[in-house]
Amino acid sequence: MGWLASRDDSVTAGDFESVLDLCPDLLExxxxxxxxxxxxxxxxxxxxxxxxxxxxxxxxxxxxxxxxHSGSGLTILERSSLAQGDIxxxxxxxxxxxxxxxxxxxxxxxxxxxEEIAVLRQRLGDDGLVALMFALPLFDATCRLRxxxxxxxxxxxxxxPASRTGALY
Amino acid sequence: MSTTARVSSxxxxxxADFGTVIAHQPELASRFADLxxxxxxxxxxxxxxxxxxxxxxxxxxxxxx
Numbered sequence: 001m002g003w004l005a006s007r008d009d010s011v012t013a014g015d016f017e018s019v020l021d022l023c024p025d026l027l028e029x030x031x032x033x034x035x036x037x038x039x040x041x042x043x044x045x046x047x048x049x050x051x052x053x054x055x056x057x058x059x060x061x062x063x064x065x066x067x068x069h070s071g072s073g074l075t076i077l078e079r080s081s082l083a084q085g086d087i088x089x090x091x092x093x094x095x096x097x098x099x100x101x102x103x104x105x106x107x108x109x110x111x112x113x114x115e116e117i118a119v120l121r122q123r124l125g126d127d128g129l130v131a132l133m134f135a136l137p138l139f140d141a142t143c144r145l146r147x148x149x150x151x152x153x154x155x156x157x158x159x160x161p162a163s164r165t166g167a168l169y
Numbered sequence: 170m171s172t173t174a175r176v177s178s179x180x181x182x183x184x185a186d187f188g189t190v191i192a193h194q195p196e197l198a199s200r201f202a203d204l205x206x207x208x209x210x211x212x213x214x215x216x217x218x219x220x221x222x223x224x225x226x227x228x229x230x231x232x233x234x
Contacts, residue, residue: 025211029204036200110231117175126176130193
């Protein structure tokens with residue numbers, strides 16, 4: 001149960017999109033930004049999904065963690081591992097390098113070192129690294145928004161967590 | 170944390186700074202700017218409160234930039 005009434009005051013704004021819809025202009029711009037992360041195909045959906053769930057686990061955001069991007073290719077075991085606060089053994093070397101940086105974003109951002117970034121820059125290119133650095137804080141911010149508004153966890157399998165032209169979960 | 174840019178400028182002839190680095194992803198940069206500018210331009214929360222929280226957040230995260 002969230003704290004806020006929905007825009008028409010008839011029901012409590014319980015899901016994330018209806019909470020943000022209390023400021024519809026901001027919602028549309030947030031959807032445009034967050035959706036572009038998923039729509040553009042700049043980074044593999046699997047890599048984004050690993051990071052999203054890693055950050056959800058670290059911030060203790062169950063509402064984010066129970067959303068599953070079904071097309072990302074993560075296995076049930078990998079999701080379970082991330083939900084328990086672990087990095088799955090099955091990830092690739094690149095995915096592990098990205099997850100190690102993602103793990104520092106919520107609470108130890110100053111711990112991200114030059115060497116770690118240099119490795120990601122080499123593997124992803126400047127454009128991929130910039131895309132990743134847009135995505136990671138945005139995943140963190142999304143978890144914090146859900147937590148501060150007490151958005152109720154609702155398990156869903158979704159085509160993608162957000163789209164510029166579709167739903168925002 | 171490094172105090173020198175870790176990513177190159179995407180704009181030839183311009184030094185690496187926040188704007189020229191995020192220009193490596195123009196679509197994302199544009200949408201980020203749209204959201205952030207709207208946040209500052211819309212008047213539901215006063216500019217004073219937004220500026221206080223922005224500076225407080227920078228202090229808490231030790232972001233000297």
